[in-house]
Amino acid sequence: MGGERRAARVGDGVGVSLDSAAVQAAGRVSGAAAAAGAEAAARPPGRRLVTEYVILETPRVLAQIVEDEFGRRYYVVNGPVFDGAVRLVYDRLMSVILGRLDLLRRFSELDELDDGIEAVLRLGRRLGRGLRRRVERMGARFEEVLVSAAYYVARDLVGYGVLDPLLRDPRIEDISCNGLFSPVFVYHSEFEWLTTEIQFSSREELEKVVMKLALRAGVEPSLARPVVEGVLRPEGYRVHIVLDVVSRRGHGFTIRKFRAEPFTVVELLRRRTLEPGIAALLWAALQYKQGVVIYGPTGSGKTTLLNALAMLLPPEYKVVTIEDTPEIYLPFHENWAALHTRLSDAPGVQNVTLQAQVESALRMRPDVIIVGEIRSREAFAFFQALATGHGGLTTVHAESAEVLIRRLSSPPMNVPKSLIAAAKLYVNILRIERGGRVLRRVVRLDEAAEYDPRSDEIILRRLYGWSRERDEWTSFGVAGSSFVRSVADLLATSPEAVVRDLEMRATVLSWAAERNLGVMELHELVRRYMRSPEKVYREVLAGGARQYKFPEAVRR
Template sequence: MSSSGFSEVIDRYRVGFQGLVWVVIARGFDDKLRYFVEEPSLNTFLLSLKNSVSQRILSDVGVLKEVSSFLTFDEGYSYVKNLVVDVCRKVFGRRCNGVSQDELNAVSYYVLRDFVGYGEIDPFVRDQEIEDITCDGVERPIYVFHRRFEWLETNKKLDERVLETVVRKLAYRADREASIAQPIVEGVIRPEGYRVHIVLDAISTHGHSFTIRKYRERPFTVVELVNSNMVDAGVAGLLWLAAENKQGAIFYGPTGSGKTTLLNAIAMLLAPEMKIVTAEDTQEIRLPFHENWMSMVTRLSSDPAVQNITIQAQIESAMRQRPDVLIVGEIRSRESYSFFQAVSTGHGGLTTIHAEDMASLIRRLLTPPMSVPPSLVATAKLLIQVQRLLYKDSVIRRVTYIHEIEGYDPVENRLSVKLVCKWSREKDSWLFNLRDSRLIKDVADLLLLNYEDVLEDLRKRATVLLYAAKKNMDIVQLHILVRRYRREPDKVYREAVEFVKEPYTFKTFDEVEREYF
């Protein structure tokens, strides 16, 4: 690997098929952090072989159909490698005798990349550290949003011909037709399930452009979020208590802060027997152990004969399915009213909203286009702020505040909102004020318990999650632990205390911080 293009290597790792592609995160001589893709090198002969294989595929309908049927590189590897060997022998004869297995693999990689994968942008799609991929036009650097380093310029640029090919492939994989009449299209690329947004050069001045929003194949668990300190066991326990007892919760923050990631992690703690319905634009929520889960996504069409399925329509459908918990990926407009109606009638409700702070969140809810009456807003219990922050020279994600909606005063026509949890930047930990908590009171009333019983259950849940985090339990182990806790909470709690030595202790703050809207 040549280091002539940068002054300092920050990270280096393999991605994709057989680890043939290297990713290098490095600082250039201009002190700018960049993302470098290093694919296998092909000499002149191997490049000719690759081109010959491509021509064979394109000229033979049967071969093209076979190659097009593969969904993954692994599925197509044996077929494509045999094809490479066959073409090599028939076209180049004896020259193939000196071709090594590594060279055959390199040629096979490029054939798979171009016909099964996404061509020039395939390494970005395969890199699980990448959340977003964006190209702003012809010969403009592709940028990626990296989980650890945020936005990075890459060493990839697409000329007009390659960009046209990539955009057409993305539109095809999303089952969309981009044209001069319809220059902006959005859809879900298959089989990965990532969201793509395409803008054609008819209105994009720098040429075709696209953005791909990727979703992790395996969702983050609470254990991973606790160990990364996005939340601690107490915060996770509080959210678990609320979700399991069908209390409405709204996760809010800016784009990319981790709202949906946290929501998904908490939803995975719900009892697998619960009837859960999710309504989303693009499927992001994944609940691998919930068989009684019904997932819906939007369907928009310009054809008047085809019914548009919006988030609003999905919520209306969900309410006819008697869900225990309704999860809406994001509320933006009229569907907000329907979501809060569902919460007000005793259904659990989890959703996300884009908002910078709690005050702007309340304003968004109360004003058009959402226009949710304050009496309905008050049916939600928790408002959870999730932020992406610069902390000690690193970009981190943290739950920074949790507020309770205490209620709505019809005489004063105002909502009362109380702070129950806040993140301390100084200590990178969380402080709680759970005295006279509406959430604890409502759960106690629901379960016919007293306040202290529910508070004790919360302490136990936090300790059990701390135990899971310290043992670094995987997704299956965590699922089994949570199921066991429902059946025999005291036994699991004692097991947790024995391992962690000290039960989880809620650090507190005394002042009451209340706001009215």
């Protein structure tokens, strides 16, 4: 790469080294054939199958989670058999496509794997009887062999080669390669970090993969810029690439995925990430333009919770989202401006930072500003927006409320504590290991009760707390909260009326979770509640909903 970099051909095969006797015995094969063999390899003996599920139906590709005798777990892709007949057809198809510029261009323009498979099948059936006879002389059925070969050809030309099943699996959140002779690791939504059987055994093999990722992301890693990041198109996944000039183990990359259909509050309630009363408070806070800050450590689910809450915003609101890399998705908000940053070293190209985009958003007359994560000077602009009456939602990396306030008020954010108090609710979400399982829980919900100018301190009052022993939440009295009084003043109503509305919202959300409403159904329910809350509340009660009531305040 860098100055000696050559152009990668679309569809260059990607070789892997597998801990599998089947591939070891195959001898010296092409990189593409070795990659295909990785998927077709049988599970090594001595490994117990934990679970398996389908990634692709036709042809059938399975993801298997297996465990060895030491308790280590692995992620194994089980695809179509890549035997001699399939390899014969694969090599013939690749030879034809790579030998014709028009075909190569046509395949390079395809985005969907299914479209690629169909195109390869059509090509294979046009290649004539000679190929069919050769396959049948090997004792194989031509159509079955062609389907398997078409999958591997499309995977290498249209998809991401050996990485394609990992990118296609909705339960994989991150894919990480640390260099040569090191397994590729995946972060699984249920099993966390798992070792795959993919391992790059030469610089050339790894470089082909890195080049393909760079091309798809529209970035150019080089000796001058050995660390780059971008967004894979059309999937929108974030990729971070590091070249071997600054990585001792060789080229490396990390792919950060997100779900095509984001988590909703319904799913988070069903997973017990939070409880209906907390969800109702956050829903009301966003509707009434009270600032909300979500904080927690890396991997705790901050962005997931942020997106789920954002989908509860009134559909009529003008929403502006600001991110480094686009992850937030609001499918039903037409009046949504999705801004992101642009950083460039090129002369004459303007850098567009988060701070600049937050300041730009203020000129768009937004109802709510959502910043994916605040880390630097954009924090001041965000809290200033809250102080001037805009609704706001953001995340901050912090392990506790004390650390959060300290980070916000210290360099490089430098937000005065008097301004930090402009956010009304602070949500702490953590990744919890409990009973051998990994959970995400909102462990604490605080309100900014007041700011004391004499001591320059923000007084936080806890509204909800989570118990690790019981895996339950305790309410510390919502009725008398500063948040309820603030909303009551805003609506010119009584605190009792606000509490009743919160209980109605919690009842409606609890009912939605019990019915496991989909994205569209939840959107319609939220829209109807905004227009006729009493009517929707009565409907869900008639439909069997259990009435939610805030418990009496308990001693903290």
